[in-house]
Amino acid sequence: MKLSNYEKDGVAVLEPKGKIMGGPDATVLHEKLHEYIEKGQKKVVVDMAKVEWMNSTGLGILISGLTTLRNNQGELKLANVTGKIQSLLTITKLITVFEAFDSVEEAVKSF
Amino acid sequence: MKKPTIKGNSIHIPSSQEYLSDVDSFLEGMLRGYGVMEETIADIAISVTEIVNNSIIHGNRSDLDKEVTVSIERTGPVIEIVIGDEGNGFDLTAVQNPVDEENLMREVGRGIFIVRSLMDSVKFEFLPGKGTRVTLSKKIS
Numbered sequence: 001m002k003l004s005n006y007e008k009d010g011v012a013v014l015e016p017k018g019k020i021m022g023g024p025d026a027t028v029l030h031e032k033l034h035e036y037i038e039k040g041q042k043k044v045v046v047d048m049a050k051v052e053w054m055n056s057t058g059l060g061i062l063i064s065g066l067t068t069l070r071n072n073q074g075e076l077k078l079a080n081v082t083g084k085i086q087s088l089l090t091i092t093k094l095i096t097v098f099e100a101f102d103s104v105e106e107a108v109k110s111f
Numbered sequence: 112m113k114k115p116t117i118k119g120n121s122i123h124i125p126s127s128q129e130y131l132s133d134v135d136s137f138l139e140g141m142l143r144g145y146g147v148m149e150e151t152i153a154d155i156a157i158s159v160t161e162i163v164n165n166s167i168i169h170g171n172r173s174d175l176d177k178e179v180t181v182s183i184e185r186t187g188p189v190i191e192i193v194i195g196d197e198g199n200g201f202d203l204t205a206v207q208n209p210v211d212e213e214n215l216m217r218e219v220g221r222g223i224f225i226v227r228s229l230m231d232s233v234k235f236e237f238l239p240g241k242g243t244r245v246t247l248s249k250k251i252s
Contacts, residue, residue: 021135021160023128053153055161056221064218084153091228092221093210 001025001051003032011043011108012036017050020058029058033065033076042074045107049080059094066098075099079107113175121182124163126171126196134163134181138192145185147251154229155190155249161222162194162245170198170243191248200237 001018002025014033020026036044046062066076078100081089089095101107113125115133122137124130135156142152163179171177177197184191207214209221226247227233234246 019135019156021131021156022164023131025132053157055157055164056219056225057164059221060218063216067216067218084150084157088157088225091225093215097215 001029003028005032005036008104008108011045011111012041013045013047013104013108015047015050019052020054020061022055022057026057026061030061030064033061034068037065037068037072037074042069042072043111044069044074044076045079045104046076047079047104048082048085051085053084054088056092059088059092062098063094075111077101077107077110079104113178120184121180123178123180125175126167126173126177126179127175128164128167131160131163135160138181138183141183142190145190145251147190151249151251155192155247158226158229158247159192159194161226162247165222166194166196166198166243166245169201170196172198185251188250188252189248190251191246194245194247195242197242200235200243203235 001016001020004015006013016029020029044065069076078098080103081100101110115122115124115130117137120141122134124133138156138159139152142155159181163181166179167173171179180195182193206223207220209217209224214220230247230249232248236244238244
């Protein structure tokens with residue numbers, strides 16, 4: 001997995017690319033997410049467009065980010081959730097937990 | 112330091128998540144060789160990496176002197192993958208249902224549930240003194 005990030009209208013956007021399966025690559029996503037939160041960022045969007053698939057490690061990282069943000073009056077939203085990721089979120093009922101949008105623009109505007 | 116080794120239809124890795132991508136590359140290469148569709152390859156790869164993570168962390172407790180082995184075989188329309196570790200196993204009945212309301216926000220505990228959802232059959236064998244063996248199978252179309 002590779003990770004890029006940028007800010008758009010005061011919202012941090014994280015863009016993982018590839019597979020999130022655990023190990024050093026997944027740690028990078030966890031650390032970047034929490035680095036933003038520690039800096040006081042309260043609005044985060046994770047763009048899933050380029051994620052091929054992920055396992056429960058990836059889901060755990062997203063839940064960890066969401067929980068920490070909500071504890072700090074913030075929110076983590078998802079964008080471009082499709083195919084395999086959509087199906088995993090449905091199986092695990094996490095689709096009921098995350099707000100998901102069809103594009104990064106829509107997710108950013110929703111804050 | 113030990114490195115991943117491939118012998119025929121098996122890969123052996125030291126107990127570190129650093130080598131997960133080696134398992135995935137080996138597995139996906141074998142599955143493509145068997146002519147498995149990409150959608151099914153993803154289901155199998157997700158499931159195998161879940162079990163390998165458990166074997167590394169909970170089974171072998173990240174002891175680099177212990178190995179995790181993944182073997183794959185196609186018999187007719189069925190793909191069977193066996194994942195073995197050298198750990199002491201765990202209590203399957205203690206695994207909580209991750210979709211219960213009280214567990215929904217937990218960061219961990221979804222792995223086996225996901226594997227059971229994606230594969231056709233999942234069998235756990237706890238072999239005293241020999242580790243845990245997990246057999247996954249999935250019919251390919």
